[in-house]
Amino acid sequence: MPRNALFASIVLVLAVTAAVVSFVEGNWFGVIWVLLAGLSSNMAWYYIRKERLERAAAAARQP
Secondary structure, eight states: OOHHHHHHHHHHHHHHHHHHHHHHTTOTTHHHHHHHHHHHHHHHHHHHHHHHHHHHHHHHHOO
8 A cells, every 4th residue: 555545544544533523522523524534535545546557557568
């Protein structure tokens, strides 16, 4: 897993945890944490897909 995808996944887990805690406490500030979780999820998928495509291109170049 690429380092950027790993960091984005860690941020995703922390943001989801913060959103759950915020909503349990009755604070609507958790909506921002949900948005951050969505953003970090998209970033993780982007970097994972980018690495897969780079690996496939490198394998195609090999004889």
